[in-house]
Amino acid sequence: MKLSDTAIQRPVLTTMFIAAFLIFGIVGYQRIGIDLYPEVEFPVVTVTTILRGASPEVVESEVTDVLEEEISTIEGVDEIRSQSFEGLSNVIVTFVLEKDIDVAAQEVREKVAVATARLPRDIEPPVVQKLDISASPIMWIAVSGDRPYRELSYYADK
Incomplete structure (x- = not known):
């Protein structure tokens, strides 16, 4: 017998199956977890260090290189990237x-x-942070015009 023949010959059974599918569907839909931005943790840690008044070359040689050398001994490091700016060192450590x-x-904090x-004595304490995707902006808006800053900010907010 085909499925269609059984469904026609036994309408009560067919109705019960349809009702069961509907109930399971409704209950499942209500319990499903939906998040606009699912929580995803990337294995990325950043180390930011400030050395006021130092040139990028000094920051690189006295701060960034020292941190990279120490952090590179951690097991599971996939990649280390760094940027040295005037007065600022940023080391990005990506793990497997x-x-x-x-x-x-x-x-990373221990290292x-x-x-x-x-490190030089006059640095501010290094800040170690995990990469937090939810803290990143969703959209950037650039507004320019002949209007005062306050009015442009109002238009950008609205």
Whole structure:
């Protein structure tokens, strides 16, 4: 017998199956977890260090290189990228996907604490942060015109 023959010959059974599918569908729909921005943790840790008044070359040689050397000994490091600006060092450490981000951040903090003894005394304490995608802006809006700044800000907000 075909499915269609059974459905026609047994309408009560067919109705029960349809009702069961509807109920399971409605219950499943209500319980499904939906998030506009799902929480995703990338295994990326940044280290930002400020050395006021120092040139990019000094920042690179006295801060960035020291931090990179110490951080590179951590197990599971996939890539280290750095940028040295006037008075600012930014080291971005990417770990393999299998690495737990909390463990990775703690290991980076420990290595930065060790490296702090070799850094210049007048630096601000290095800031170690995990990459947080939800803290990133969704959209950038650029507004320009002949109007005062306050009025342009009002238009951008609306």
